[in-house]
Amino acid sequence: MVQQKIMTQKNIRNFSIIAHIDHGKSTLADRLLQLTNTIADRDMTAQVLDDMELEKEKGVTIKASAVYMDYVAEDGNVYDLNLIDTPGHVDFGYEVSRAMNACEGAVLVVDATQGIEAQTLANLYSALDAGLEILPVINKIDLPSADPDKVAEDIVSLLGGKAEDVLRISAKNNINIPAVLEQVVREVPPPSGDEKAPLRALIFDTHYDSYKGVIAYVRVVDGEIKADDSFKLMATWATIKPVEVGIFSPTMKTTQKIGTGEVGYIATGLKTVQDCRVGDTVTQAKSPASEPLPGYRTPKPMVFAGIYPVVAEEYEDLRDALEKLQLNDASLIYQPETSQALGFGFRAGFLGLFHMEIIQERIEREYDLNVLFTAPSVEYEVLMRDGSTVLIDSPADLPDEGEIEEIREPWMHIEIFTPTDYYGPIMELVTKRRGSFIEQQYPAPSRVQLNYEIPLSELIVDFFDELKSRTRGYASLDYHFNEYRKDDLVKLEILVNGEPMDALATIVHRDAAYHKGQRLITKLRKTIPRQLFDVAIQAAAGGRVISRANVKALRKDVLAKCYGGDVSRKKKLLEKQKKGKKRMKMVGNVEIPQAAFMAVLSLDDD
Numbered sequence: 271m272v273q274q275k276i277m278t279q280k281n282i283r284n285f286s287i288i289a290h291i292d293h294g295k296s297t298l299a300d301r302l303l304q305l306t307n308t309i310a311d312r313d314m315t316a317q318v319l320d321d322m323e324l325e326k327e328k329g330v331t332i333k334a335s336a337v338y339m340d341y342v343a344e345d346g347n348v349y350d351l352n353l354i355d356t357p358g359h360v361d362f363g364y365e366v367s368r369a370m371n372a373c374e375g376a377v378l379v380v381d382a383t384q385g386i387e388a389q390t391l392a393n394l395y396s397a398l399d400a401g402l403e404i405l406p407v408i409n410k411i412d413l414p415s416a417d418p419d420k421v422a423e424d425i426v427s428l429l430g431g432k433a434e435d436v437l438r439i440s441a442k443n444n445i446n447i448p449a450v451l452e453q454v455v456r457e458v459p460p461p462s463g464d465e466k467a468p469l470r471a472l473i474f475d476t477h478y479d480s481y482k483g484v485i486a487y488v489r490v491v492d493g494e495i496k497a498d499d500s501f502k503l504m505a506t507w508a509t510i511k512p513v514e515v516g517i518f519s520p521t522m523k524t525t526q527k528i529g530t531g532e533v534g535y536i537a538t539g540l541k542t543v544q545d546c547r548v549g550d551t552v553t554q555a556k557s558p559a560s561e562p563l564p565g566y567r568t569p570k571p572m573v574f575a576g577i578y579p580v581v582a583e584e585y586e587d588l589r590d591a592l593e594k595l596q597l598n599d600a601s602l603i604y605q606p607e608t609s610q611a612l613g614f615g616f617r618a619g620f621l622g623l624f625h626m627e628i629i630q631e632r633i634e635r636e637y638d639l640n641v642l643f644t645a646p647s648v649e650y651e652v653l654m655r656d657g658s659t660v661l662i663d664s665p666a667d668l669p670d671e672g673e674i675e676e677i678r679e680p681w682m683h684i685e686i687f688t689p690t691d692y693y694g695p696i697m698e699l700v701t702k703r704r705g706s707f708i709e710q711q712y713p714a715p716s717r718v719q720l721n722y723e724i725p726l727s728e729l730i731v732d733f734f735d736e737l738k739s740r741t742r743g744y745a746s747l748d749y750h751f752n753e754y755r756k757d758d759l760v761k762l763e764i765l766v767n768g769e770p771m772d773a774l775a776t777i778v779h780r781d782a783a784y785h786k787g788q789r790l791i792t793k794l795r796k797t798i799p800r801q802l803f804d805v806a807i808q809a810a811a812g813g814r815v816i817s818r819a820n821v822k823a824l825r826k827d828v829l830a831k832c833y834g835g836d837v838s839r840k841k842k843l844l845e846k847q848k849k850g851k852k853r854m855k856m857v858g859n860v861e862i863p864q865a866a867f868m869a870v871l872s873l874d875d876d
Contacts, residue, residue, distance in 0.1 A: 279531045280460045284352045284489065285405075286369055288393035289379035290746060294409040298379060298441040298450070299337075299355055305447055306339040306351070308519065336475075336487055336533050338517045343455045351454065352533035354474065354489075356393075366393065368474040368549045370400040371565060372489035372533065375458030377450060378406045378425075382416035382438070386424050386713065387687055387746035394428070403458050404429060405437070407450060412440040428713055461491075461531025468559040469493030469501075471528075471552040478597035482513045482537035484546045488528070491563060493554070495528040495536065500555040504562040508545040509555055513537035543597060569601040571619025572680070572751065573626055573730055574663040576607055576644035576773055577633070578615030584639055585614050591637040592616060595629060602629060607664070609773045612642065617664060620646075623730050644773045648726045651678040651754050666772035668761045671813065677777070678754040680726040683708075686737065688745035690718050695740040703728035704779065723752055727777070762787055764794065765808040765815075783811040795819040 289295040339351040356369040370376065376397040380386055397404060406425045408418045422433040437453060439446040475487040488495070495501075501510040516524040517534040528534035540546050548569070551562035579588045596602050602625075604618040620626040626646060633639050649663045653675045662668055668677075684705075686696055697707070697720075705724035712718055724733075729749065737745050762783050764774040774794075778786050787809030794807050798821050805821040832840055 279463070279465075279529075281347060282350045282352070282460055282531045283375070283454055283458045284354065284373045284461060284531070284533060285375040285377060285454050285458050286354045286356050286373045286397075286402075287377045287379060288356060288366075288370075288390075288397060289409075290381070290384075290387040290389040290393075293379050293381040293384070293387075293390070294441045295379050296355075298377070298407075298409065298439070298447075299353060301441050301444055301447045302339065302353065302451065303337065305451065306341050308337065308339045336518045336535075338519050338533065341451055341455065344452060345455075349455050350532070351451070352489075354533065365475065365548055367396055367400070367565065368472065370396055370402060371563070372472055372474040373400070373402055374461060375403040375405060375454065377454070378404050379409050380406065380421055380425060382408050382410045382418045382421055383413050385417075385421045386428070386717065389746060389748055391428075391685070391687060391713065391719070392748040405450075405453050405457060407437045407439055409439055409441055411438045412443050412445060424713070424715075424717070427715075463490065463492045463530040465492075465494065465530045467492035468557055469495065469552065469554045470559045470563055471495060472563050473503075473546065473548055473550045473552060475548055476543050476546055476598075478543060479537065483539040483541055484543055485522075486536045486538055486546050486552070487518075487533075488536055488552055489533050490528050490530055492530065492559070494530055495534070495552070497524075497526050501536070501552050502555045502558055503546060504551040504553055504558070505547060505566055506545050506550065508540060510536065510538045510540065510546075510552075513539045543599070569621060570751075571601065571603055571621060571649075572726060573620045573622055573646045573648060575618060575620070575626060575646045576609065576612070576615055576664070577604070577618050577630075578609065578612040578642045578644070578773075580640040580642055582613050587637065588616065588633070588639055588641060591633050591639060592618070594637075595632060599629075601625070609644075609666075612644075612773050615642075619663065623734075645776060646730050647777070648680055648730065650680075650759070650777060652676075653678070664772075665761055665775040665777045668777065671760070676756045677759040678756050679759060679777075681723050681752045681755050682726050682729055682749045683752040684722050684724055684729070684747060684749040686720045686722070686745055686747055687713075688718060688720070688741055690716055692741040692745060693718060693720075696720060696737065696745065699733075699736060699740055700724060703733060725755075725757070726751075760811045762790075763810045764790065765806075765810060766798070767805055768808075778811070780812065784816050787811060788817045791817040791819045795821055 287295045287298055336352060336354045339353065341349045341351050343349055354369050354372050356366045378390070378394055378397070380390060394404065406429060408421050410416055411418045418438050419433070422436045425436055426433045437446065437449055439450060441447070470492045471488040471490045473486045473488055477485050479485050495515055497512060497515045501512065502508070503510070514524050514537045515528055515534060516522050517528070522535060525534070536552065538546055549566040551559070551566070553559040577588065579585050592604050596604070601621050602618065604616045607615055607617040609615060618629070620629065623646065626643070630641070630643055633641055647663060647665055649661055652660045652662050652669065654660065654669065654673055655675050688696060700722050703724055705722045705728070708721040708723060710718055710720050734747055737747060758780045759777050760780050760783055762776050762778045764771045791807055791809050798805060798807065807819050807821065808815050809817040832843070
C-alpha cells in the first residue's frame with residue numbers, strides 16, 4: 271500500500287500505559303519505541319523512559335515522561351502516536367490523573383503470573399473517570415508460572431468483553447508487540463479539540479533545565495501553540511515568552527508549533543516550578559480562554575520529617591541540595607528547623623513515604639551528603655480552647671495539653687487486594703492499627719478487595735512491609751485521603767538525661783502511649799551507645815513519666831593496680847572515679863545515632 275501521511279487530528283492517537291509496579295510497563299514502552307524506529311537499536315537501553323538510576327533500580331516510574339512516535343499502520347496511513355508514561359506509585363496519584371487527562375486511551379498491562387493487583391484497579395478507575403478507552407494487555411505470557419487464561423477471565427469480569435479478545439504479549443521477548451499498536455490505532459479515539467477556539471493546553475508534567483528554565487509538558491486541547499506567541503498560566507497568572515517549543519522524539523526536538531490534540535513541550539524560561547504547576551492550563555496572553563481545564567489542584571504533602579546533616583558544617587550544602595531538588599519537584603516543600611538534639615536542619619513535607627524515600631536517596635547519591643531523617647509524622651489539626659485551629663506537622667510543636675480542646679488526625683481510605691486465603695491476617699493487622707472495616711468486593715474469583723478506613727499515622731510507619739510479610743507478598747495496597755477526625759491523642763516524649771529529645775517525640779493514641787513508650791525505651795536502651803556515665807532514658811506522656819531505663823556507664827577497672835593492701839586505698843580510688851563521672855554527666859553530651867530514630871519506625875516488629 272502507498273503510505274500517505276495526512277496531518278489531521280484524526281491521525282493523532284494519545285495514549286498512556288498503566289500498570290501495577292513491576293508488571294512490565296516500561297519494558298513495553300521500550301518495545302514500542304523500537305518497533306516504530308523512534309530509537310535506533312544501537313541507542314537502545316533498558317527502560318529508556320525511566321532515565322533516573324533510581325527508577326531502574328526500584329522498577330517503578332517516578333517522573334512522568336512523553337514520547338512522539340510515527341507509525342505506519344496496516345491500513346497504509348501514518349499515525350502520530352503520543353505515548354504519555356505515567357508515574358507508577360500511589361504517592362503520585364495526582365500526576366497520574368493529569369497524565370490520564372492528556373490522553374484518550376490507556377493500555378492496561380497485567381502480569382500473567384500475578385494477575386490484577388490494587389494499583390491495577392486504582393489506575394483503571396482513574397482511567398475510567400477520565401473517560402479513556404481501556405485496552406487490556408496480558409504481559410509475561412512466556413514465563414513458566416504464567417496463567418494468561420485465568421487472568422483474561424479476571425479482566426473480562428471487570429471490563430466485560432470476551433477473554434479471547436484480550437491481547438497476550440511478552441514485552442521482554444518481543445512477542446505480539448505490533449498487535450498493541452494496531453489496537454491503539456484502531457480503538458483509541460482521535461482527539462476532539464477545536465482548532466479555532468482560544469488556546470487551552472494542559473500541563474501534565476514539568477522539569478527544570480538550567481539553560482531553558484522550567485520545561486512544561488503540555489497536551490493541546492483547543493487552539494495551537496506557536497513558538498513566537500506569549501502565553502499565560504491560568505492558575506498562577508504567570509506570563510511566558512517561550513524560549514522554544516517542540517515535541518519529544520524521544521529527546522526534545524524543536525518545532526514551530528504544536529497543533530490541536532498534539533503533545534509537546536514549552537521551554538518557559540521560568541526559574542521556579544512553583545510558577546508552572548502540574549495541572550495548570552496554558553492560554554494565550556492576548557486572547558485568553560474564558561475558563562481553565564478542570565481538575566487543577568495544588569499537591570498537598572501528607573508526610574513530614576526532619577532532615578539534618580550528620581556533619582553540622584554541611585548545613586548549607588543540604589540547603590542547596592533541597593533547592594535544586596525542588597526545582598524539579600514542586601510537591602517537595604521544606605523550611606528551616608532547629609532541634610535541641612540535632613542542631614540546624616529542615617522540616618520537609620512529602621506526598622507519601624515512597625516520595626520521602628526517593629528524596630532521601632537522591633540527596634545521598636546525587637549530592638553526596640550524609641543526612642539523618644527523623645521519624646515521619648503527619649499533619650494534625652489542633653482545635654484550641656480559644657476557638658482557633660492550628661496545623662501541626664511536627665510533634666515537638668504540639669501546644670500544652672491544657673490549651674488544647676481536641677486533636678484531629680488525617681484518616682485514609684485504603685483498598686487491599688489479596689487472595690482470599692489471607693483475609694484473617696489482614697483483618698487482624700488493620701484492626702491492630704485502629705482501622706475500621708467498610709466493605710468487601712470480589713472483582714475476581716479467589717481474590718477479594720477489602721476496603722478500610724485507617725489513620726494515616728498508622729499507615730506510614732511499616733504497614734506496607736507487614737502487609738507483604740503476612741500475605742507472602744501477594745497483597746497489594748492503594749490509599750487516598752478521606753477526612754480529618756477527632757481522637758484522644760497525646761504527645762509521647764523521650765527524655766535523655768532529663769533533656770527532651772524533640773526529634774524523637776511522636777503523637778500517639780492515649781490507650782497506646784504506655785505500651786509504645788515501654789517498647790521504645792527498651793529499643794533505645796539497646797541502641798544508644800554506652801557513655802562514661804549513666805544515661806537515663808525516660809518516656810513521658812500526658813505530663814507523667816511512663817517508662818524509664820538506664821544505659822549503664824562504661825567503667826575502667828581502677829582497682830586493677832591494687833594487689834591487696836589497705837581497703838581505704840580502694841575506697842579512695844572508687845570515690846575519685848565516682849566524682850569524675852558525676853562531673854562528666856553534668857557537662858557530657860549523649861550522641862544519638864540514626865538507629866535510634868529508626869527505632870521509632872520499627873516499634874511493631876515485636
